[in-house]
Amino acid sequence: MTDATGAAAPKPTILRRQRNDFPGWYQDVVAKAELAENGPVRGTMVIRPYGYALWERLQQELDLRIKATGAQNAYFPLLIPESYLHREAQHVAGFSPELAVVTHGGGKKLEEPVVVRPTSETIINGCFARWIHGHRDLPLLINQWANVVRWELRPRLFLRTTEFLWQEGHTAHASEQEAHVYALRILTEVYQDTVEKELAIPVVTGRKTDKERFAGAVTTWTCESMMRDGKALQMGTSHELGQNFAKAFDITFTDSTGQQRHVWQTSWGASTRLIGALVMAHGDDAGLRIPPRIAPVQAVVILVRGEGDSADRAEAITSDLVRAGVRAILDRRIGIPFGRRSIEWELKGIPVRLEVGPRELAAGQVSLVERHCSRKTSIPLASAIGSVSSALATAQELLFDEARERMTGRIVVASDVETALEATQAGFAKMPASQLTDGGEEWLNARGASVRCLLPDETGAVQSIVARAY
RNA sequence: CGGGGCGUGGUGCAGGGGUAGCACGCCACUUUUGGGAAGUGGAGGUCGCAGGUUCGAAUCCUGCCGCCCCGACCA
Structure with a gap:
């Protein structure tokens, strides 16, 4: 498809962009x-x-x-x-x-x-x-x-x-x-x-x-x-x-x-x-990112094409993974374009994909794709199981670290309800609970924010977490 | 409960008195196959419901029903 200038029109994204909507x-x-x-x-x-x-x-x-x-x-x-x-x-x-x-x-x-x-x-x-x-x-x-x-x-x-x-x-x-x-x-x-x-x-x-x-x-x-x-x-x-x-x-x-x-x-x-x-x-713009420990499917082995004994090899890798305790499945739908299948597994947030095709097998390798960071690496066939296991462990940690850094980075210390309300545009506000008396909580509620919880700080004073909430 | 909008193949939509359409999806075959495949051929709709106007209604009129959005309300 081309636009008026003759350039290829950009493919519409599969999902509306997280940042926009x-x-x-x-x-x-x-x-x-x-x-x-x-x-x-x-x-x-x-x-x-x-x-x-x-x-x-x-x-x-x-x-x-x-x-x-x-x-x-x-x-x-x-x-x-x-x-x-x-x-x-x-x-x-x-x-x-x-x-x-x-x-x-x-x-x-x-x-x-x-x-x-x-x-x-x-x-x-x-x-x-x-x-x-x-x-x-x-x-x-x-x-x-x-x-x-x-x-x-x-x-x-x-x-x-x-x-x-x-x-x-x-x-x-x-x-x-x-x-x-x-x-x-x-x-x-x-x-x-x-x-x-x-x-x-x-x-x-x-x-x-x-x-x-x-x-x-x-x-x-x-x-x-x-x-x-x-x-x-x-x-x-x-x-x-x-x-x-x-x-x-x-x-x-x-x-x-x-x-x-x-x-x-x-x-x-x-x-x-x-x-x-x-x-x-x-989740990100490509879909879900499921942490490995909760993932119903932790690894999907994608048979890229059906040539030679590649189907048997892919099946063997899958059963090795399952035997090693990994929740793994085999995608052998070679009739469906590779790109479509990749996108499908990305949308579902499967933590690790193993691509098995003639190119990999000729080199005695498989390609390992990590969903949390979109990185693709070639690994020797012999060490595939170990690589998957460590990739899963890493993904679990990195997803938590990323979420933790985002949260701590977006908690703003506020001393009054006005600054707290301002902070809720981007994240949480941490404000002394004393500010909630005399209608402070109602004032926030009327403006779309709410007090999520109260907790003591290091000095023993009670702090409130203020945010917009689902 | 107020204000606005929409009901047409599975999904998303166009059509606005005269043969029911498009895109995607689906099925078959062929060629493809490493990041959203292409061609050809098919299947699939009593146009939300009920009345009315008309030679003729998806289209116009009346009533009803359902859904969506924005408010109000709310773990």
Whole structure:
């Protein structure tokens, strides 16, 4: 194709450019990398196989850590009596606007409407009240993997959908202190550790302001990360519920002195929103860049052409990789142009590509392409497995370092709300929490920024992290 | 709930009273194949729904439905 001057017209980019149109870029990546698409009901999401594979990897990593804290998985019903929601005043006030309510069933109007769970505090605590009798029943540590529905007016795939997948943990403890320690343990050992080690995304951890706190909680702890456009995304929250639900649902136990006491509780969750974070924290103009540890496919061996025994050789390399513990697949679709296949794997963010063609094989080599930096190197066939393994390890580290440098480089120290607001154009502001009194937080909210979390600095003074957020 | 816009092959769009079109995608064959392949031949649409006007409606009129965007609202 040529333009009026006769010069070749530039090929249109596959994705809108991140720098020009970040939301547009995000939509393009989610579609072209085949992660998800919109469902027929507004706000619902079809998670496609590659997107779901990412979720499954994330589930494995979270589940492992959740179980390491002593929690057990269980499952509670999707449908909850509407009256349950009303038992805790702040909780129902917080969730009422987002509820999906079922009024009919079996062809008849229901006597009591049931709600589709927006979260399961109420139904689980109904069970806890029956399960917990004495201090020997505590702590009770339960997790469930489930879908929840919160009616959203402005949905965005993964980031904010009406139905989403998550895990929600619910625990009961004998003392406030024990609940406090457990909530923080979940925050750091489950959420922060998974997000930083597996997703290679650095986080800021802290406490939510009263305004941002979970409906019904005493304290909400959060992990916040910075996306490539400088906006914040909440990665996971852990709540200290105090005795609010214990009193509402009458969850009591007999302590070692024979006294009846209410339990102290926590709840905590992380959702498919983390997939959105993965996209926005690492993706570039060529598509996703998936950190190797979370990648469903860590290496793809591309058979460039079909000549001679190259197909067998490529297959042998692939099975060697798999045997060495690398999640590797073989792309032997020689009928599809090489360039198209390269672009496809780039879009999907596969960390390492191994190109196997006549040129390489004649030289006893393969070409190794690293997605995180687009570098192509020739390596001897004999050391291919080792090279892939070290490339994967390097990619994991470099993606984290890059994200960490971006975040720390874009946290501006501010002493008042005006400079903090200015800083949120490009990143986060760190501002003394004292500036939030007298309507400071509302002033920021009215201008599109919010207080992401509160945390103590080296001197013990409380600082706030202010940002624009998803 | 206010303001604006759009409903036409799988996707994205054009057409605006007289045979339903284009691009991409899809299927087949051939030639290709190292960074988005090309040629040839095919398949695929009761033009959102219901009325109305007309010899004739995708097109004009009325009503309805759905979706999108911007506000407001919100983990």
